[in-house]
Amino acid sequence: MTENKKPKNPDAFPSDNRSSGYSGMTLRDYFAAKAMQASRSRDTNYISWKDLAKDSYEIADEMLKQREL
Numbered sequence: 354m355t356e357n358k359k360p361k362n363p364d365a366f367p368s369d370n371r372s373s374g375y376s377g378m379t380l381r382d383y384f385a386a387k388a389m390q391a392s393r394s395r396d397t398n399y400i401s402w403k404d405l406a407k408d409s410y411e412i413a414d415e416m417l418k419q420r421e422l
Contacts (some may be wrong), residue, residue, distance in 0.1 A: 360417035384413035 365383035378386075389409040392399070399405040 360414065360421055362417060381410070381413045381417055384416045385409040388412040388416075 362379050362381045365378045365380045368377070385406075386409075389405060392405060392409065399408075
């Protein structure tokens with residue numbers, strides 16, 4: 354995979370019911386939420402919530418890349 358190519362980001366909980374137009378949480382969002390939860394459960398000292406969110410999505414992006422190997 355090239356460095357510029359974004360990894361696939363499917364729905365986290367696929368459903369056949371898409372009549373509302375809202376498909377819900379993506380796998381990237383799910384991974385980021387889990388990474389953020391793990392960070393908060395440890396004694397980590399983030400300077401800002403923005404930094405915590407950024408790091409959580411960076412972890413999620415790496416997790417998505419690893420799924421494509």
